[in-house]
Amino acid sequence: MTTEPYDGRLARAVALRTGGRADEARELLLALRAEFPDDAVVAYQTAWTHDVLDREAEAVAHYRAAIAGDLPEADLRDALLGLGSTLRALGRDDEAAEVFAHGVARFPEYRPLRVFRAMLRYNTGDAREAVADLLRLLADTTEDPDVRQYRRAISAYADDLDRSWLG
Incomplete structure (x- = not known):
């Protein structure tokens, strides 16, 4: 378990994706999803990252979770x-x-x-x-x-x- 706060990890994942390192962002976001399965923002960022990686089929469930949550x-x-x-x-x-x-x-x-x-x-x-x-x-x-x-x-x-x- 990391000692980096949630907000810092999420911001780092977004920065990785926008910086062209979507594979690393995906790993971090999947870990956040496992830790915070009901967090709509994490689900949304995870979906977006899967789309960037042309992993559309995997993005769908994350989008649905995000939309069902409190975005x-x-x-x-x-x-x-x-x-x-x-x-x-x-x-x-x-x-x-x-x-x-x-x-x-x-x-x-x-x-x-x-x-x-x-x-x-x-x-x-x-x-x-x-x-x-x-x-x-x-x-x-x-x-x-x-x-x-x-x-x-x-x-x-x-x-x-x-x-x-x-x-």
């Missing part, structure tokens, strides 16, 4: 994004869709969730909704003055990509 809001929205993205990468599209639906409902202003949901929609053959989502995001967020002048038209097309209003 700060910013970490919760990122954990939902991470879990949805990981499930998408694993081809578990139905589960990913549920996670993104929950995430977008819980954090409607957190646009990265909408972007990743659009990618999933494209992967599942719903290209129309994927394009509509991305057009809405573009209209809502662009700072490009050339695109901004067409914001109303872009939003209208996003709402009716099939141009049913022409017929």
